Amino acid sequence: MPCPYWIAIVAALVPTFFLMGRRKAPRPGPDSRKQIHETRILADVAKMEEKRNSSLEMGSMSHGLSRTEYHVFLSFRGPDTRANFTDSLYHTLLDKGISVFIDKQGIDVGDEISPEIYQAIDDSKICIPIFSKDYASSSWCLHELEHMMQRWKTNELEVMPIFYDVEPCDVKLETRVYADALTLHKEKRGAEIVQRWMEALREVTGIKGWDTKNTGHGELAHLIARKVSVKLKVSSVHISDHLVGMDESANEVVDLLNVEYKDVRLIGMWGMGGIGKTTLGKVVYNKLSTNFDSCSFISDIREASQGSSLLNVQRRLLSDIVGNVGVELSSIDHGKNMIKNRFCKKKVLIFLDDVDHENQLMALVAKEEWFGSGSRIIVTTRDISVFCKLQDQFEHCLIYEVKELNNLTALRLFSKHAFRCNSPPNAFLSLSEKVIAKTGGLPLAIEVIGSLLCGKKEERVWQDTLKKMEYCQQKDVKKKLMLSYQALDHLQQQIFLDIACFLAGRDKSYPYYMWDGCGFFPSEGIDILLLMSLVKIREKNKLWMHDQLKDLGKSIVYEENCKDPTKGSRVWWDWQGGPDIVQQKKGTGTAAAYYDQSEVPLQDFVLTSKDFIEAPNIRFLELSDWALSGDFGDLFSELRWLTWCGCPKEMQATNFCPKNLVILDLSWSSSIDEHWAGWTQLKVATRLKVLNLSHCIMLKETTELSAFLSLEKLILEGCEMLTKLSDSIGMLKY
């Protein structure tokens, strides 16, 4: 069974895998990956003939790995699994380009385990113990386990247990399967060591693992290899993310901003999407932030200021710099005055990320005299013309063009993603250089294409990719990124588009409920997207997608919509589109979002059942301050996720029966209470897992929950009037 909670574990990885290299094993010479692979296997076979204590000739396929010798250490009892499962796992891992330490003998040949084994565990990032019936009869295996669990406790490596033909309860010593073996060890080796082994055994069962019961060996090996790839990817990217090639440019910007001077300076970091402006800005921001009275970092201004939200951005800036302002901002001008009055005595550092219109700058940082002496403002943008007006207002309005990566740095970044090390194997050097030349030195493109080619060992595949890249214009990043999108299967593409259009920035566990409900295999899909660098999981478990990739996703959807407006898969009403788009694009969408437009003169926002008649398969619907009206019989039967903020007091919809709903979010619906007519209709949603009633301030009592027996999360944040939980809460399964 694939484990649905995996990503949570991945995201929680502590980036401390790199141990200092202690032992320099002989490395394979400059050889092709294929040859290395073969040498590797030959070495293993040869080793079977060797004595244990001879030096270990384990060539690592990813030569160039600097500090860690192995990606994975396999611990298993030879006679139980060597010939079948372990072997198939081993080869599957190798095929994915993962270097594996495997001790081919796997049997006791003496009491003392050789120091090389401990070293190999220390030099691995992930240890996989394979628990078979007789695992515990081997003191060798138990030594290995004890050692890896010690490292695990200090976060030095990951442990991924596999329960081969035993249950976790056997390993936990709750049955005789392992307990008998330990009793024997105790007689031979004394109580003290056995006590440590028992602890290790109990601890390891606390880690989520796999069992081989319901999955074929080949498939399981494949699943595990993919999880390992994801883990290695996440840990290696942690390290490469910010640092490759950043230092030099960061120092240049720091020099330009020179904090020693008392003047006010604004720097515009300008460059194309995907070139690394935000990352560079963040590095600079972190270096400088201690020099200021207050700092504010506002990401994604372009997106955040759509519609009426520029006001929200002003609020955010004010609250970062001066805390609660105590009054509601009534208009952009009001906000400007407020900023001017409150900031002029303060030395502030402000980072405005991804500005795409000069209005945004005018609303936030229009004039030098708004800011106290020594203040610094960093702006990133794709469009240099946003600075036109500011140049007259600031004495120091500096422009810094963010340049492509140089060849050397590009090669390092590429290798991180394609080979998980700092430089490519020699046989792939010239191909890598060619691919990099086609990326135009854009970090994002290098990362995405590198990931696309990761584990691909055939030159033909590389040549094909190169050819496809040649068709794109040098500057047309989207088309290059498109290659990765095309490599996804249909379901993975759906997940990608959902994230690009709606879900970037959200906690990833919630979309899982929806995708799972629709049969999209989300754990697998997200793994693949992570491996392809198309999505990342950032702090607080949030899905993160690069702007350029979000743009790609949206443009794919736009194109679908344009080709045949009745077939568009996703609809959103954004600021540019204006109200008409709702009418035009009702199509057979599967996902839609309609946001409020509070700056549009007040009017009734009503969607009727007619608007959805051609969208019987809609599975995601997000409404903000809209009413639904009409007969909804037969509609919404596929709906999995309904967000209905500001839902009106009167329930005008009839026969409303989203019977497959798994997430219902009614937050900020300040006019509904426990007597709201919608509750009765919503009782059909027997599969509901998440009910969000945050800030439903009129709610005095939770609604009757007995219909929602599968409910896992009930969110009642900010329900100020709530005094009573309905009794039926005791009936819930979770």
Ligand SMILES: *[C@@H]1O[C@H](CO)[C@@H](O)[C@H](O)[C@H]1NC(C)=O
């Ligand atoms: C795996 O191999 C071992 C030893 O050769 C054997 O005892 C065991 O039955 C095999 N397991 C399976 C599932 O084939």
Ligand SMILES: *[C@@H]1O[C@H](CO)[C@@H](O)[C@H](O)[C@H]1NC(C)=O
């Ligand atoms: C980088 O590599 C490309 C293609 O290999 C080459 O044309 C270019 O001159 C190189 N640039 C530098 C600065 O070496």
Ligand SMILES: *[C@@H]1O[C@H](CO)[C@@H](O)[C@H](O)[C@H]1NC(C)=O
């Ligand atoms: C519940 O709603 C609140 C308010 O809209 C929101 O901040 C929060 O993220 C929501 N939680 C979930 C799990 O959707």
